[in-house]
Amino acid sequence: MKRNTGLFLFALCPLIPATAKFSYALVMAAALFFFFFAGLFFREIVKKIDGGNSGSLLELACLAGASALFVSVMHAVYPILAVTLEMYVYVAAFSFVLLLSVDSFSYRSINVPPVIAFIPIMVSFAAVRELIGCGVISLPTHSGMLEVPVFERFGFSVVRFWGTTGGALILAGFFTWLFRLLVSDRGAGGKQA
Amino acid sequence: MSMQRPVSQYLSSVALVVSLVAVAAGISFLTKRITEETFRVSVVHALSGKDKPAVVVKPIRPKGGSSMSYSRVFAVTYPGGKSATAFLVSVTGHSGPFSALYVARPGSEAVFSGLVGVAHPDETWRYGLTDRVIESWAERVTAVAGKYGEEK
Numbered sequence: 001m002k003r004n005t006g007l008f009l010f011a012l013c014p015l016i017p018a019t020a021k022f023s024y025a026l027v028m029a030a031a032l033f034f035f036f037f038a039g040l041f042f043r044e045i046v047k048k049i050d051g052g053n054s055g056s057l058l059e060l061a062c063l064a065g066a067s068a069l070f071v072s073v074m075h076a077v078y079p080i081l082a083v084t085l086e087m088y089v090y091v092a093a094f095s096f097v098l099l100l101s102v103d104s105f106s107y108r109s110i111n112v113p114p115v116i117a118f119i120p121i122m123v124s125f126a127a128v129r130e131l132i133g134c135g136v137i138s139l140p141t142h143s144g145m146l147e148v149p150v151f152e153r154f155g156f157s158v159v160r161f162w163g164t165t166g167g168a169l170i171l172a173g174f175f176t177w178l179f180r181l182l183v184s185d186r187g188a189g190g191k192q193a
Numbered sequence: 194m195s196m197q198r199p200v201s202q203y204l205s206s207v208a209l210v211v212s213l214v215a216v217a218a219g220i221s222f223l224t225k226r227i228t229e230e231t232f233r234v235s236v237v238h239a240l241s242g243k244d245k246p247a248v249v250v251k252p253i254r255p256k257g258g259s260s261m262s263y264s265r266v267f268a269v270t271y272p273g274g275k276s277a278t279a280f281l282v283s284v285t286g287h288s289g290p291f292s293a294l295y296v297a298r299p300g301s302e303a304v305f306s307g308l309v310g311v312a313h314p315d316e317t318w319r320y321g322l323t324d325r326v327i328e329s330w331a332e333r334v335t336a337v338a339g340k341y342g343e344e345k
Contacts, residue, residue, distance in 0.1 A: 020289020020321075042209075049205045058206050065213025072217045076224030079231045080310035083265065084283045084290040133288065134319065136312075143235055144292070144310020164287035164321050 016168055018088035023140040025126030027081055029119045031070055031089045032098060036115050038066040039102035067093035080144040133163015236267050236279055239294045239307045239314060246272050256340045263337050269296060278341045280334050281309060288321030295331060297338035303331045
């Protein structure tokens with residue numbers, strides 16, 4: 001898993017621009033949920049039909065079909081958002097975090113799959129990013145997005161930087177460092193006790 | 194000794210994928226009308242309104258050879274009979290992707306006509322879209338619009 005961290009993070013990069021808005025993050029979260037449960041469903045079907053060596057390829061083909069299905073529904077429900085998010089939904093269907101979660105999920109284990117843990121982080125990150133960068137929270141609607149102003153004065157350039165992709169990457173790096181610091185401190189404290 | 198798989202396993206695999214694609218195509222077909230109407234209304238809203246002339250908008254089929262970026266094309270008719278072609282494209286700026294509308298008249302360059310689906314369609318700075326990004330997409334749309342000529 002440690003060797004795959006770089007690939008793991010690289011696979012998530014397309015989600016940085018896709019989560020520029022809270023409304024986008026909600027749609028991407030729904031997509032990841034759908035793909036995760038669809039992946040589990042197809043995994044069971046492939047086991048039943050005994051896919052053999054080509055079983056993983058069949059699972060990927062089914063995930064491609066599931067992504068086409070989700071995009072079709074997205075076109076119907078949120079057509080304007082579909083114009084911008086279509087590509088990212090297709091990419092998310094093949095993201096490493098999703099495939100890892102589907103492959104490693106076990107009904108007997110109580111571990112939370114990585115994608116299920118990732119979704120609330122992604123949604124809250126998008127919310128914080130939009131609040132800090134734009135001072136609004138957006139919600140998806142049929143004709144685009146509804147922007148609810150929260151901090152009226154936010155919008156001048158210094159603060160707006162944190163709503164950009166560059167600002168989001170810096171924030172992500174900062175919070176990753178903070179998380180690892182807290183985890184390593186907790187581990188060191190446990191060992192000493 | 195090699196174990197040959199029964200044909201039914203291969204057929205099951207193919208049937209699974211085909212059924213998924215068929216369901217997706219079916220949903221797309223059934224919802225096509227409402228989706229096109231939403232796009233049409235959004236384009237009318239972007240082009241019409243206060244200080245802007247009322248327009249008639251009709252979705253048209255994209256010309257062959259266009260990439261997926263230019264798959265939403267509309268024929269626009271202004272009062273007086275003048276026509277243009279409108280393109281709804283996804284433009285990515287510093288803050289992520291947004292839907293932008295470009296209008297190209299025959300023989301002229303495409304002009305940015307606002308963002309679609311947002312609260313401040315003319316204030317591109319709010320959404321991280323610089324003038325350079327807007328101009329870059331105008332050049333691309335102009336190149337694609339040349340294929341369409343005058344659409345009615």
